[in-house]
Amino acid sequence: MALLEVNNLEVSFGLRSGGVKALRDINFKLDRGERIGVVGESGAGKSVLGFSILNLISNPGSITGGEILFEGKNLSKLSAGELRSVRGNRISMIFQDPMMTLNPVLTVGEQMIECLMAHRKIRKEDARNIALQKLKQVYIPSPETRLDQYPHELSGGMRQRIVIAIGLLMDPDIIIADEPTTALDVTIQAEIMELMLELCERNNVALILITHDLGVVSQVTQRTIVMYAGRIIEQGPTKEIINDAQHPYTQGLMNALPQMAVPGARLNQIRGAMPPLQRIPTGCAFNPRCDYVTETCKHNLPGFTESGSCLVACHMVAEMKREAAQAASLAQEVQS
Amino acid sequence: MIAFLIKRTLQAMVVMFVISLISFSIQDNLGDPLRELVGVSVSEVEREKLRDDLGLNDPFLVQYGRFAANALHGDLGTSYFFKEPALDVILKKLPATLELVFGATLIIVVLSVPLGVYSAIKPGSLLSRLVMGLSIVGISIPVFLTAIGLIYLFSIELGWMPSYGRGETSSLLGWDSGLFTGDGLHHLILPSFTLASIMLPLFIRLIRAEMMEVLQSEYVKFAWAKGISPWRIYFVHALKNTMLPVITVGGVQIGTMVAYTILTETVFQWPGMGFLFLEAVNRVDTPLIVAYLIVVGAIFVVTNTLVDLIYGLVNPTVKLAGGK
Numbered sequence: 140m141a142l143l144e145v146n147n148l149e150v151s152f153g154l155r156s157g158g159v160k161a162l163r164d165i166n167f168k169l170d171r172g173e174r175i176g177v178v179g180e181s182g183a184g185k186s187v188l189g190f191s192i193l194n195l196i197s198n199p200g201s202i203t204g205g206e207i208l209f210e211g212k213n214l215s216k217l218s219a220g221e222l223r224s225v226r227g228n229r230i231s232m233i234f235q236d237p238m239m240t241l242n243p244v245l246t247v248g249e250q251m252i253e254c255l256m257a258h259r260k261i262r263k264e265d266a267r268n269i270a271l272q273k274l275k276q277v278y279i280p281s282p283e284t285r286l287d288q289y290p291h292e293l294s295g296g297m298r299q300r301i302v303i304a305i306g307l308l309m310d311p312d313i314i315i316a317d318e319p320t321t322a323l324d325v326t327i328q329a330e331i332m333e334l335m336l337e338l339c340e341r342n343n344v345a346l347i348l349i350t351h352d353l354g355v356v357s358q359v360t361q362r363t364i365v366m367y368a369g370r371i372i373e374q375g376p377t378k379e380i381i382n383d384a385q386h387p388y389t390q391g392l393m394n395a396l397p398q399m400a401v402p403g404a405r406l407n408q409i410r411g412a413m414p415p416l417q418r419i420p421t422g423c424a425f426n427p428r429c430d431y432v433t434e435t436c437k438h439n440l441p442g443f444t445e446s447g448s449c450l451v452a453c454h455m456v457a458e459m460k461r462e463a464a465q466a467a468s469l470a471q472e473v474q475s
Numbered sequence: 476m477i478a479f480l481i482k483r484t485l486q487a488m489v490v491m492f493v494i495s496l497i498s499f500s501i502q503d504n505l506g507d508p509l510r511e512l513v514g515v516s517v518s519e520v521e522r523e524k525l526r527d528d529l530g531l532n533d534p535f536l537v538q539y540g541r542f543a544a545n546a547l548h549g550d551l552g553t554s555y556f557f558k559e560p561a562l563d564v565i566l567k568k569l570p571a572t573l574e575l576v577f578g579a580t581l582i583i584v585v586l587s588v589p590l591g592v593y594s595a596i597k598p599g600s601l602l603s604r605l606v607m608g609l610s611i612v613g614i615s616i617p618v619f620l621t622a623i624g625l626i627y628l629f630s631i632e633l634g635w636m637p638s639y640g641r642g643e644t645s646s647l648l649g650w651d652s653g654l655f656t657g658d659g660l661h662h663l664i665l666p667s668f669t670l671a672s673i674m675l676p677l678f679i680r681l682i683r684a685e686m687m688e689v690l691q692s693e694y695v696k697f698a699w700a701k702g703i704s705p706w707r708i709y710f711v712h713a714l715k716n717t718m719l720p721v722i723t724v725g726g727v728q729i730g731t732m733v734a735y736t737i738l739t740e741t742v743f744q745w746p747g748m749g750f751l752f753l754e755a756v757n758r759v760d761t762p763l764i765v766a767y768l769i770v771v772g773a774i775f776v777v778t779n780t781l782v783d784l785i786y787g788l789v790n791p792t793v794k795l796a797g798g799k
């Protein structure tokens with residue numbers, strides 16, 4: 140059994156006014172200790188996916204379909220109390236902007252200790268010691284002093300280390316990190332990412348890493364999910380996706396990377412922009428921006444095609460597979 | 476801390492200077508004090524002599540200089556009506572007014588925090604909508620109507636509450652107060668609610684709005700993600716951040732409430748500064764009016780300084796010592 144299994148997940152916003160679906164047909168699995176990257180342009184639904192796992196979608200959003208199985212238990216069906224015993228304990232989250240994630244009026248120590256005391260019956264001094272130990276794990280200098288400081292007394296990088304330490308407090312099975320380095324100074328982004336990788340490897344923690352940065356994905360994760368307009372359009376081993384992307388959208392993302400550009404030339408951005416949720420085109424949502432678009436693409440939603448170890452939602456890829464298969468069987472016939 | 480106090484003291488001095496200047500200069504516009512001071516039988520020549528004696532014919536700046544010099548010695552002139560130092564007359568009435576403000580503040584704090592927080596947490600519930608609706612109504616009813624309504628219901632119809640006066644007082648450490656006698660407290664209830672009725676709806680709405688905003692914040696979302704109890708999220712994570720702006724606004728409003736006591740005290744014949752002030756205006760008792768304005772100004776300055784001090788102590792991101 141996979142550690143986490145998401146089946147046909149659907150999340151909608153604003154049920155009263157008709158409602159728009161922010162996520163549809165989300166299917167993926169995460170094994171113990173596995174690191175998975177979630178990429179896609181802004182508004183693709185990456186954060187919504189991250190939050191929906193812990194049922195943290197706030198009003199007017201809600202999970203309107205599918206299931207999220209954590210060790211076989213459906214998280215979206217748990218009572219408030221049961222859910223609380225999963226949040227921050229078995230599955231923890233790291234947010235994007237450490238300037239906003241920590242409460243400005245509580246000390247670092249208070250914010251760490253409360254989490255430990257919520258999940259374990261322990262004395263305050265013991266909780267403090269564990270907090271101290273975790274701060275050491277994330278290489279915070281003079282951790283003893285930090286515990287009694289307020290967030291505003293610390294730098295951004297330091298705060299994100301603390302957020303990571305909070306994420307690790309209960310030795311969780313899964314960490315969901317939503318763009319954990321985007322808000323940080325460029326010079327410390329790599330540092331923080333390395334720290335996360337090290338900690339996940341050492342503690343055998345599974346990671347769902349939401350990011351814009353395909354470079355980070357290739358360094359840190361084993362598998363990658365590519366999202367577009369609320370759906371997964373390609374998923375598979377990171378190596379395959381990075382080296383040999385099948386879906387035109389993924390290819391577009393790869394070509395847009397600065398490393399891919401000819402020096403001096405303009406970046407190869409995908410033309411157009413992702414449609415808002417209310418105006419997702421019929422058929423393949425990517426069709427208005429796609430260079431390979433056909434009539435089929437405009438009317439029919441592409442299903443998933445296996446390509447290598449990847450799953451790709453694209454008519455063209457399906458077509459090519461079919462042709463390749465035909466060619467192969469033809470060749471076989473000819474041979475025999 | 477020392478720097479903060481010095482800065483605030485300087486600020487307070489400037490503010491008090493402006494207040495004294497304003498209140499002194501309006502006394503010219505309040506009518507002729509001589510009319511009150513002497514009867515009609517006094518001749519014009521005698522009046523003119525009296526004016527000269529009182530210094531009323533000197534240039535404005537000379538008059539103000541004299542006034543300010545005296546004021547610095549605690550002498551704000553002598554009440555024409557009471558024939559006593561104006562400041563003493565005012566200060567004798569101060570406890571009654573402060574009690575009223577204290578009662579109203581207590582009511583506001585005790586009611587607005589739970590109601591504001593509740594209606595922020597459960598915005599759709601029946602109680603929240605009731606509270607929000609009533610608060611709109613509350614804001615739009617004038618104070619004297621509230622007072623009359625309360626008196627009619629609780630004093631006349633039900634007979635539970637006294638309808639006027641301050642009741643029995645007792646003295647504690649030289650403070651003559653109604654807070655320490657049952658009768659005094661009994662008399663305090665209706666006027667306090669009346670005075671509170673202006674600010675209470677505003678505070679409920681303010682706390683609700685702030686709390687709702689805080690509940691949307693990333694750090695509250697992060698707190699949920701940590702799996703801590705809702706109780707802790709609402710009352711430790713959210714409430715503390717909610718109250719910071721409320722304290723600032725609240726401090727100013729408490730100062731404002733001192734001014735609102737004029738109406739409440741008049742309706743309930745509460746023997747406080749406000750009641751006295753209205754009488755002084757009717758009698759054109761200029762020194763008393765000026766003294767009142769200066770005392771109220773001083774209360775404003777003191778409460779604002781206290782509020783800033785408290786804000787600095789509650790908010791860890793504010794360093795009292797440093798300037799901005």
Ligand SMILES: Nc1ncnc2c1ncn2[C@@H]1O[C@H](COP(=O)(O)OP(=O)(O)OP(=O)(O)O)[C@@H](O)[C@H]1O
Pocket residue numbers: 152153161179180181182183184185186187188197198199200415416
């Ligand atoms: N509270 C909300 N109310 C209504 N719609 C929302 C809400 N939160 C998210 N959405 C919608 O869900 C879609 C996906 O948002 P999401 O934040 O998951 O994007 P993202 O992929 O994380 O983008 P980014 O890279 O900018 O973080 C957006 O189009 C947005 O309109």
Ligand code: SF4
Pocket residue numbers: 386387388423424425426427429430431432433436441452453454455456
């Ligand atoms: S399905 Fe068609 S439009 Fe969509 S990505 Fe594939 S080729 Fe392009």
Ligand SMILES: [Mg+2]
Pocket residue numbers: 185186187317
């Ligand atoms: Mg996001």
